[in-house]
Structure formats: structure tokens, C-alpha cells
Amino acid sequence: MTALLEVDRLQVQFGATAAVRGASLSVARGETHCLVGESGCGKSVTALAVMNLLARGGERKAERLAFEGEDLLKLSERGMARLRGNAMAMIFQEPMTSLNPAYTVGSQMTEVLRRHKGASQRAATDRAADLLARVGITAPGLRLGQFPHQLSGGLRQRVMIAMALMCEPKLLIADEPTTALDVTVQAQILRLLAGLQRDLGLGLLLITHDLGIVARVATRVSVMYAGEVVESAPTAELFAQPRHPYTQGLLRCVPVPGKIQRDQPLGAIRGTVPRVGHGFAGCAFRERCDFADETCQRTIPRHSAGATHDYLCRLPA
Amino acid sequence: MLRFLARRLIVALLVVATVMTLAFILTRLSGDLAVSIAGPSATQADVDAVRKAYGLDRPLLIQFFDWAGRAVTGDLGESYFFKTRVATLIGERMPVTLTLGLTGLVIALAVSLPLGILAAVRENTAFDRIVQVVALLGQAMPSFWLGLLLMILFGLKLGWLPISGTDSWESYIMPGVVLAFSAIPALTRLTRAGMIQAMGSDYIRTARAKGLSRASILLKHALRNAAIPVVAIAAVQLGFMLGGSIVIEQVFALHGVGFLAWESIAKNDFPVVQSVVLVLAAIYVLLTMLADLMNAVLDPRLRGA
Numbered sequence: 001m002t003a004l005l006e007v008d009r010l011q012v013q014f015g016a017t018a019a020v021r022g023a024s025l026s027v028a029r030g031e032t033h034c035l036v037g038e039s040g041c042g043k044s045v046t047a048l049a050v051m052n053l054l055a056r057g058g059e060r061k062a063e064r065l066a067f068e069g070e071d072l073l074k075l076s077e078r079g080m081a082r083l084r085g086n087a088m089a090m091i092f093q094e095p096m097t098s099l100n101p102a103y104t105v106g107s108q109m110t111e112v113l114r115r116h117k118g119a120s121q122r123a124a125t126d127r128a129a130d131l132l133a134r135v136g137i138t139a140p141g142l143r144l145g146q147f148p149h150q151l152s153g154g155l156r157q158r159v160m161i162a163m164a165l166m167c168e169p170k171l172l173i174a175d176e177p178t179t180a181l182d183v184t185v186q187a188q189i190l191r192l193l194a195g196l197q198r199d200l201g202l203g204l205l206l207i208t209h210d211l212g213i214v215a216r217v218a219t220r221v222s223v224m225y226a227g228e229v230v231e232s233a234p235t236a237e238l239f240a241q242p243r244h245p246y247t248q249g250l251l252r253c254v255p256v257p258g259k260i261q262r263d264q265p266l267g268a269i270r271g272t273v274p275r276v277g278h279g280f281a282g283c284a285f286r287e288r289c290d291f292a293d294e295t296c297q298r299t300i301p302r303h304s305a306g307a308t309h310d311y312l313c314r315l316p317a
Numbered sequence: 318m319l320r321f322l323a324r325r326l327i328v329a330l331l332v333v334a335t336v337m338t339l340a341f342i343l344t345r346l347s348g349d350l351a352v353s354i355a356g357p358s359a360t361q362a363d364v365d366a367v368r369k370a371y372g373l374d375r376p377l378l379i380q381f382f383d384w385a386g387r388a389v390t391g392d393l394g395e396s397y398f399f400k401t402r403v404a405t406l407i408g409e410r411m412p413v414t415l416t417l418g419l420t421g422l423v424i425a426l427a428v429s430l431p432l433g434i435l436a437a438v439r440e441n442t443a444f445d446r447i448v449q450v451v452a453l454l455g456q457a458m459p460s461f462w463l464g465l466l467l468m469i470l471f472g473l474k475l476g477w478l479p480i481s482g483t484d485s486w487e488s489y490i491m492p493g494v495v496l497a498f499s500a501i502p503a504l505t506r507l508t509r510a511g512m513i514q515a516m517g518s519d520y521i522r523t524a525r526a527k528g529l530s531r532a533s534i535l536l537k538h539a540l541r542n543a544a545i546p547v548v549a550i551a552a553v554q555l556g557f558m559l560g561g562s563i564v565i566e567q568v569f570a571l572h573g574v575g576f577l578a579w580e581s582i583a584k585n586d587f588p589v590v591q592s593v594v595l596v597l598a599a600i601y602v603l604l605t606m607l608a609d610l611m612n613a614v615l616d617p618r619l620r621g622a
Contacts, residue, residue, distance in 0.1 A: 051526060053522060053525055053526055080528075081525075081528040081529070081530065081531075082528060083528065084525070084526055084527065084528035085526060085527035085528035085529070086528055089526070089527075090526045092519065092522065092523065092526075094519050097518065097519040097520065098519045098520055098522070098523045099520055099523065100520040100523070100524070100538050100541075100542070101520070101542070101616065101617070101618055102538075102541045102542055102615060102616055102617065103538075103541075104617075111527070111529065111533070112527045112528070112529075115527070115528065115529055115530070115533075116528060147617040147618070149617065149618045160523070163527070
């Protein structure tokens with residue numbers, strides 16, 4: 001069976017800066033695939049490149065970029081617009097600014113269904129109210145008539161989620177949907193996404209830098225570093241047996257109650273992410289890696305550690 | 318919403334009161350009105366008689382409150398020259414000026430909105446730069462000069478449009494274009510800047526992520542937000558146009574309020590001058606209030622403010 005979303009060796013350039021350098025990943029139906037990594041590693045850019053929503057000046061290239069077997073690279077902007085918000089939807093990191101301040105919640109939600117499914121205003125309004133209730137918003141009828149500025153951040157993010165679900169997408173890309181929210185709301189939203197994913201069987205590509213979230217919701221994890229996917233594995237396996245030194249370092253940075261002593265320093269990865277320009281070869285992590293030697297300057301082969309686990313490092317499994 | 322309106326109304330009344338005071342003081346500063354009215358060959362006795370007849374011998378404060386009190390009730394006094402009620406005079410001339418101003422505004426918006434939107438969509442392309450240069454040239458061109466050029470070309474050489482008078486709607490085209498020309502640069506640049514800002518915003522990314530059509534993204538989601546500063550400036554520009562009609566009505570011999578103002582200044586008909594200034598200021602204040610209201614319609618966040 002073909003995966004819902006296939007990304008093979010995706011590259012994104014902004015002028016001389018390479019934001020994504022050959023990232024590969026795939027999302028199956030009914031799967032929650034988490035994309036993790038520190039700020040600036042190319043997670044969001046990867047998602048935007050998939051949706052073809054890159055900011056001006058961004059150029060994407062890939063060996064393959066397919067949704068349900070359809071080549072997205074060959075699709076015109078018009079063809080892409082037919083998919084967006086319809087079969088594939090996206091939620092953004094900034095709930096406070098992602099809704100248009102000039103239109104009511106209802107107007108912004110219904111226009112998606114009207115556009116893609118040709119629904120009547122009444123049918124679209126009913127569906128919007130239904131979805132708002134589903135994402136845990138009380139008095140949906142009232143909310144539909146309100147403007148974004150009358151809603152809190154948590155409510156706005158729920159509206160964004162409900163809006164993304166209007167056309168029953170098969171793939172939902174959520175770019176740090178909870179980063180801007182406080183912890184209680186965060187937990188609610190994650191539960192909500194997990195529930196929706198289970199109920200609707202949608203493929204979820206969840207971008208986050210929070211490993212706690214990953215442990216709770218992910219089926220599969222891909223770790224990004226400096227524009228590359230350096231390791232990809234089923235969640236339990238990645239936490240139990242991380243292969244890439246960067247993944248190992250990331251996991252050491254997470255405080256685990258009971259395991260980490262109070263006076264013991266928390267793990268940290270020394271150094272900072274290098275600026276990777278055009279023509280950079282070898283491992284981008286080598287400057288910060290304890291195991292690096294001169295072979296790390298050559299092109300690194302992808303190693304596999306089992307059928308569903310692979311990583312990008314010269315170290316053997 | 319009611320509080321919003323009430324606050325705007327109070328500010329508007331204060332502005333009108335200020336303008337009334339200024340209009341009154343400025344006409345008094347222009348010299349001894351009694352001497353001007355009496356004319357160059359008048360004797361001292363004539364001047365004194367005029368001063369008494371027009372109530373100019375009373376203290377300034379009394380004169381002011383007398384005039385202001387009447388003006389508030391709609392009585393703007395009588396013209397020294399036309400010997401008719403000033404309110405009637407202005408009422409007769411106002412339609413011409415309003416038609417001219419609105420024609421100018423409509424032309425200005427019809428040109429600057431599409432130009433601004435296109436320039437924003439094609440930011441930093443040759444089209445965008447040409448629009449900006451043309452806008453700059455437009456702003457630098459004196460309106461009376463442009464008016465004369467148009468008259469020579471379309472009125473005399475080509476004979477397409479009448480060069481003066483108000484006989485038909487066609488008479489308003491050339492003066493309307495000239496008035497619009499002064500407003501187009503600012504409106505175009507504002508539309509362009511607003512659209513560029515809106516198009517770079519998160520909610521436009523959301524609109525694109527929803528797969529909306531390009532027209533819907535540009536005209537529904539971006540333009541509504543970009544229009545807010547444009548509406549405010551359009552109202553101010555319409556105010557300028559009504560004031561600017563003092564020059565343009567001269568050039569095209571349109572007998573509007575601007576023409577009346579010019580005539581009255583030349584003839585020292587100060588009740589008319591004072592009243593024209595007052596009426597134009599009141600219209601201007603009304604326009605800015607209207608713009609505030611329209612913006613409250615466009616941007617729901619302003620309704621609570």
C-alpha cells in the first residue's frame with residue numbers, strides 16, 4: 001500500500017541558505033508521525049514545502065513528493081489549491097495571528113467547505129458548529145458569530161483545528177500546534193488531536209520540539225538536524241535505542257523524574273547548529289559530536305537498524 | 318459602539334468650534350473690514366456708517382458670539398455683495414462641488430486600488446517600480462497645470478470634452494481627473510503597502526492553506542485589511558479635494574463653492590468667506606467620522622475602542 005505522504009530527499013533553498021537538505025519521511029494512513037528537532041532545523045520548512053506554502057524566495061526540489069501517489073511537484077498552484085484545506089490540511093504554530101481579524105469565525109470556517117465541497121451556507125454552518133463542539137468549544141453557535149479577537153489563544157487554536165477538519169482531510173499537518181499555549185490547554189489539544197486521529201483515521205504529521213509530546217502521541221518519530229532527517233524509528237524503539245549521537249544527546253536533555261537527581265546537571269549538547277551553506281558535505285553534527293573523526297567529513301551513508309529504523313551516521317548499529 | 322460614536326462626535330464638535338474661531342479671527346486679521354467694504358473712494362463718514370450698519374463697531378467677542386450663535390442655528394448671515402442669504406448661496410453651489418469631489422474620489426479609487434494591488438502582487442518587479450515612479454510624478458505635478466494641459470489636449474485639440482461650465486456630466490470628467498491625480502499617488506502607495514503587509518501575514522498563509530482561490534485571497538482576505546488605512550486617507554483626500562476645488566473650479570469655470578469662495582475673497586465678502594470655511598470644515602469633520610465608522614465596519618477590533 002502506498003503511504004499517504006511520501007517525501008524523498010526534499011531540498012529547500014532560500015537563496016544561498018539550504019533550509020532542508022535531502023529530508024525523507026513518509027506518513028501512513030492512521031499514523032501519527034512526529035517530526036522533532038531544535039528550532040531552525042527545517043521542520044516547519046519541510047511542512048510548508050509539502051503544502052507548497054513556502055515564503056517568497058523559497059525553492060523546493062525533491063526526488064519524490066507525493067500525496068496518495070499523486071506527484072505534488074508536477075501539480076500546478078491551482079491543482080495544489082484543490083488539495084489544500086481539502087484532502088490535506090495544515091495547522092500553524094501561531095494561533096493568535098493565523099485567523100483573519102476582519103471576519104467572523106463562522107465565515108472563515110464555512111468558506112473552506114463551500115469552496116471545496118460546494119456546500120450551502122447552512123450546511124457549512126451546521127458542520128462548523130458540529131466541529132467546534134467536537135474540539136471542545138462550548139456554545140459553538142455563539143462562537144461562530146464572534147471575531148478572532150474575542151477569543152483566547154487556546155480557543156483560536158481549537159478553531160484552527162476545527163477549520164482544518166472541515167473537509168475531512170486525509171492528512172493533517174500540525175506545526176507545533178501547542179507551543180503558544182499554556183500547559184493545560186496544550187494537554188487538551190493533544191488529547192483532542194489523538195482522539196480525532198483515532199476516530200477519523202487521518203494521517204497526522206505533528207511537528208514539535210517537545211519530546212514529552214512525542215512519547216505520548218507518536219507512532220513514529222523522525223529526528224531532524226540541520227535540514228536532514230538524521231534518524232527515523234517507531235517511537236518506543238527510538239526512545240529505547242537511539243542510534244544517532246544527536247538523538248542520544250536530545251534524549252539526555254530531557255529531565256525524567258526519578259531518574260535525574262536534583263543536584264546533577266541536566267544533559268546538554270555542546271556547541272550550536274552550524275550554518276550549512278551550499279556544497280556542505282559530511283555530517284552536520286560532527287562539530288558537536290563526541291564520536292566524530294575525519295571520516296565524518298565525507299558523505300554519510302544511511303544505516304538501518306531493523307526494518308523500520310534508520311539513521312544517518314557512520315557509526316555501525 | 319455607542320460610546321465610540323459619542324466620543325467621535327464630541328471630538329468633531331470641538332474641531333468645528335475651533336475652525337469657527339479661526340475663520341472668524343482670520344477674516345478680521347485681513348484688515349479693517351469696514352474700509353474694504355466701503356471701497357477706495359469712501360470718506361471717513363462712509364466708513365463709519367458701514368461699520369455701524371454691519372455691527373463692526375461692537376467689541377470683537379460680541380461680534381464673534383453673535384455670528385457663532387446664529388451659525389449654530391443655520392443662519393450664516395447675508396452676503397454683502399450678492400445681497401442674499403449666505404446659506405442659500407452655499408446651498409445652491411454645493412451640489413457642483415460635491416459632484417466634483419465625489420467624481421474625483423471615484424476616479425482616484427478606481428485607479429489607485431487596482432494599481433496598488435497589482436504593484437503589491439508584483440512587488441519589486443518592473444511594473445511595481447513604474448507604478449511608484451508614476452505616483453511620484455503625479456504627486457509633484459501642480460493641479461492647475463495638469464488642468465490646463467488636459468484642456469489643451471482633450472478640449473481644444475481633440476474636442477472630446479467641454480473645457481468649462483456644468484452643462485452635462487461630461488464637464489466633470491476633466492476636473493475630476495485633475496482632482497483625482499493629486500489623490501492617486503498617496504492612495505496607490507497606501508494600497509500597495511497595505512497589501513504587501515497583509516499578503517505577508519499569517520492569516521493569508523492560512524487562507525492559502527485552506528486552498529482558497531487567488532481572487533478570494535487577494536480581494537476578500539487581504540484587501541479588507543489593507544483597506545483600513547486607505548479608507549481613512551480617502552476621506553482626508555476627499556476633504557482636500559473639496560478644498561482644492563477652489564483652484565480647479567477657477568480653472569474649469571465651475572460655479573461651485575470653491576468658485577464662490579474665490580469670488581468672495583476677491584470682493585471682501587467676509588460673511589461668505591467665513592461660512593464657506595466653516596461649511597467645508599464641517600464636511601471634512603463629517604468625512605473623517607464617516608471614515609471611522611467605515612473602518613469600524615471593516616475591522617471589528619475597532620468597534621470596542
